[in-house]
Amino acid sequence: VSALLLDGTALAQEIRAAVAKDAKKLRAAGRPAHLAALLVGHASASEVYIRNQKKACKETGIDFELHTLEEKAGEPEVLAEVRKLNADRAVTGIILHQPLPPHVDARRVRDALDPAKDVESMTSHNFGRLVMGEFAIAPSTAGAAIELARHARPDMTGLEAVVVGHSEIVGKPIALLLLQSARNSPTVAVCHIATRDLALHTKRADLVFVAAGVPGLLKKEMVKPGATVIDVGINRVKGADGKFHITGDAAPDVAEVAGHLTPVPGGVGPVTVAVLLRNTVACALRQSPAR
Ligand code: NAD
Numbered sequence: 001v002s003a004l005l006l007d008g009t010a011l012a013q014e015i016r017a018a019v020a021k022d023a024k025k026l027r028a029a030g031r032p033a034h035l036a037a038l039l040v041g042h043a044s045a046s047e048v049y050i051r052n053q054k055k056a057c058k059e060t061g062i063d064f065e066l067h068t069l070e071e072k073a074g075e076p077e078v079l080a081e082v083r084k085l086n087a088d089r090a091v092t093g094i095i096l097h098q099p100l101p102p103h104v105d106a107r108r109v110r111d112a113l114d115p116a117k118d119v120e121s122m123t124s125h126n127f128g129r130l131v132m133g134e135f136a137i138a139p140s141t142a143g144a145a146i147e148l149a150r151h152a153r154p155d156m157t158g159l160e161a162v163v164v165g166h167s168e169i170v171g172k173p174i175a176l177l178l179l180q181s182a183r184n185s186p187t188v189a190v191c192h193i194a195t196r197d198l199a200l201h202t203k204r205a206d207l208v209f210v211a212a213g214v215p216g217l218l219k220k221e222m223v224k225p226g227a228t229v230i231d232v233g234i235n236r237v238k239g240a241d242g243k244f245h246i247t248g249d250a251a252p253d254v255a256e257v258a259g260h261l262t263p264v265p266g267g268v269g270p271v272t273v274a275v276l277l278r279n280t281v282a283c284a285l286r287q288s289p290a291r
Contacts, residue, residue, distance in 0.1 A: 003229070003254070003261040006148050008270045015274035016060055022281040023061035026288060033284035034063040035093045035119065036085045040078055040104065041071030046097040056273050062280055065091075065211070075104045077218070079112050086114040092284035093119040098169075116287060119279040121173070130176050137279045142173035143272035145209055145230045152228045153207065154262040161186035161203045164218065164249070165211035170232055174209050192260075210249040218250040226259035232268050237280065 028031050035057055037050055049065060053188035057064035071083060078100070080156050085091050094117045100106045110122040121139045129135055138146070151160065161178055172188060178188050189201050193212075200221040201206050210218045211232035223229060231251030248264030254260050262268055 001171055001291045002256060003047065003258040004152075005255075006152055006230075006260050006262045006267060007146075007150060008267040010263060011148065012270035012274035015271070016056075017278045017280055019062075019274070019281050021062045022285060025062060026281065026284050029288060031092075031284070031288045032061075032063050033092050033281050034065070034090050035095060035280045036066070036088075036091045037066045037095045037097060037152075038069070038078075038081060038085065040069045040073055041099045043097065043099065045216065048181075050097065050159060053276065054275060056277055060277050062277060071101055072122055073101075073104075078104050078109050082109060082112045086112075086117065091117065092287055093117050093149050096122060117283055119283055120169075121278060125145075127168075130173060132240040133180050135177070135180065136277070137282060138177055139169055139173045140234060140279060141170050141211075141268065141272045142177055143275040143279070144268050145170075145174050145208065145211070145232055147271055148262055148268060148273065149209070149228060149230050155182050155184060156181075156186045156207065158185035159206040160189075160204055161207040161209070162189045162191060162205040163209045163211070164191045164202070165197065165209075165213075165232070166192040167211070170211040171209075174211065192255040197240050212249050214249055215247050216249070216251040218254055220251060220257055222255040223254055223257045223259050225259075227286050228260040229254055229258045229262070230268065231262050233264065283290075 015177055023033050039046055054064045085094050094113055111124055113123050115123050115125040121127055121137050125250050163171050163175045175188050191198055191201050204223045207228045209230045213233055215237050216237040224268050229250055231248035231250040235247050236244050237247050241247050246265050
């Protein structure tokens with residue numbers, strides 16, 4: 001193994017320490033950061049994520065409240081709940097758990113969020129600002145992937161970067177965030193399911209972001225020696241022992257050629273939660289009269 005493992009847990013601790021300081025200031029000013037999570041129906045993956053969010057908020061001094069609606073809730077009911085949270089002055093941030101039930105138009109609901117409370121940059125308004133290079137709040141998984149990459153490669157000027165995956169919540173925002181800086185930006189290629197020859201692109205990259213949700217998609221022979229590999233994938237796979245394990249999108253032997261690699265678990269995951277907390281205090285600070 002040659003790759004230096006990028007420790008997401010340690011970076012997450014650093015971010016959380018800074019968040020806790022801001023959360024304390026907000027509380028002292030009488031306007032604590034307060035994250036409202038909205039869950040419609042019962043998605044088990046969301047429920048695990050929500051438990052982690054609740055714990056992380058508590059540990060950093062952010063108030064957290066879960067609002068749930070029945071699976072059968074209609075779109076007007078979901079929109080009414082969003083508007084109620086928008087209007088509630090105690091609520092400084094809102095996170096909408098996805099997927100929403102199929103009978104609800106997810107885009108319409110996301111766009112009903114008050115952009116000032118949109119801690120995940122889900123609204124077209126905030127996503128548009130990201131496109132314009134004006135972002136302040138990055139979607140947390142994409143923000144975490146960039147944070148880890150910049151930690152390993154502070155100077156990305158002129159490097160070649162490849163993003164594997166082009167979803168709205170992960171792949172596209174990673175590509176946009178890489179292009180934020182006028183000079184300190186790599187050249188960015190975005191690959192996806194219709195890419196003809198994935199290895200052709202990954203092999204020439206100094207930075208590989210893999211976010212496809214396909215275990216072992218990125219193989220050793222597809223990686224340039226010394227490249228920085230940020231593995232965003234979270235896959236639950238059954239091992240030879242019959243037990244389920246969490247693995248990423250990079251095959252284990254990628255560690256033999258990469259220069260830096262994020263482990264799964266313990267890489268992007270913990271940093272994602274820390275970035276969500278940071279986004280939450282950033283939104284609260286902007287709404288605070290004491291700022
Ligand atoms: P998605 O299913 O919405 O998108 C997958 C993307 O990968 C698409 O752009 C698709 O075209 C591409 N893709 C699929 N198979 C491919 C292939 N064989 N070759 C090339 N491209 C391919 O998934 P998502 O929501 O973007 O999530 C991606 C991964 O990231 C998943 O494993 C998910 O669990 C994980 N994830 C992690 C975090 C975290 O905090 N670490 C957060 C969100 C998602």
